[in-house]
Amino acid sequence: DSGVTQTPKHLITATGQRVTLRCSPRSGDLSVYWYQQSLDQGLQFLIQYYNGEERAKGNILERFSAQQFPDLHSELNLSSLELGDSALYFCASSPGGLAKLFFGSGTQLSVL
Amino acid sequence: EDQVTQSPEALRLQEGESSSLNCSYTVSGLRGLFWYRQDPGKGPEFLFTLYSAGEEKEKERLKATLTKKESFLHITAPKPEDSATYLCAVQSNYGGSQGNLIFGKGTKLSVKP
Numbered sequence: 001d002s003g004v005t006q007t008p009k010h011l012i013t014a015t016g017q018r019v020t021l022r023c024s025p026r027s028g029d030l031s032v033y034w035y036q037q038s039l040d041q042g043l044q045f046l047i048q049y050y051n052g053e054e055r056a057k058g059n060i061l062e063r064f065s066a067q068q069f070p071d072l073h074s075e076l077n078l079s080s081l082e083l084g085d086s087a088l089y090f091c092a093s094s095p096g097g098l099a100k101l102f103f104g105s106g107t108q109l110s111v112l
Numbered sequence: 113e114d115q116v117t118q119s120p121e122a123l124r125l126q127e128g129e130s131s132s133l134n135c136s137y138t139v140s141g142l143r144g145l146f147w148y149r150q151d152p153g154k155g156p157e158f159l160f161t162l163y164s165a166g167e168e169k170e171k172e173r174l175k176a177t178l179t180k181k182e183s184f185l186h187i188t189a190p191k192p193e194d195s196a197t198y199l200c201a202v203q204s205n206y207g208g209s210q211g212n213l214i215f216g217k218g219t220k221l222s223v224k225p
Contacts, residue, residue: 001124002155033212043156043199045212058212090155098213099144103155
């Protein structure tokens with residue numbers, strides 16, 4: 001158990017809808033990272049937050065947004081969903097840098 | 113553009129048959145190279161971080177090595193429980209990738225008893 005909790009584990013929705021994925025980092029970890037994993041692209045970095053502030057942005061679509069709350073949990077919001085957004089979404093946390101990330105078990109998103 | 117290529121895509125071994133997985137990378141100044149293990153339905157689990165050419169790290173049956181262009185994950189006398197997908201990732205010193213890891217697509221290892 002990595003100590004990172006993601007909910008829900010599975011999410012099935014329709015095109016055009018909006019969903020929210022939730023992540024609780026390990027106790028004491030200030031950094032939260034979001035990754036998308038698909039069969040053809042592998043693990044792709046989306047966005048990083050550190051202690052409530054956006055720190056780095058990767059290949060995140062404009063339809064996607066994230067935030068980190070004062071209690072350090074984070075949410076990833078996906079809107080106007082398309083079939084191609086179907087993927088595994090992982091959250092990871094670390095005390096600060098990238099030397100060692102702890103990943104959650106992921107949210108499997110299926111857009112029908 | 114920073115890039116990570118892993119080979120082979122899949123590897124089948126008999127229990128006890130040692131082998132190596134390859135990770136070739138192109139990066140604008142390597143800050144770190146990382147190996148993760150991923151089991152089906154789970155998130156990646158950290159194995160090693162390597163920072164400079166010539167560095168080696170070991171953990172049980174696994175040994176990771178690093179050169180200026182590639183890294184190898186050597187698996188000695190593997191057991192069925194070593195079956196997993198092994199992911200390699202790099203972090204660059206420069207540009208927009210400072211805040212993230214660039215992952216390869218992984219090598220799926222199957223170890224048969």
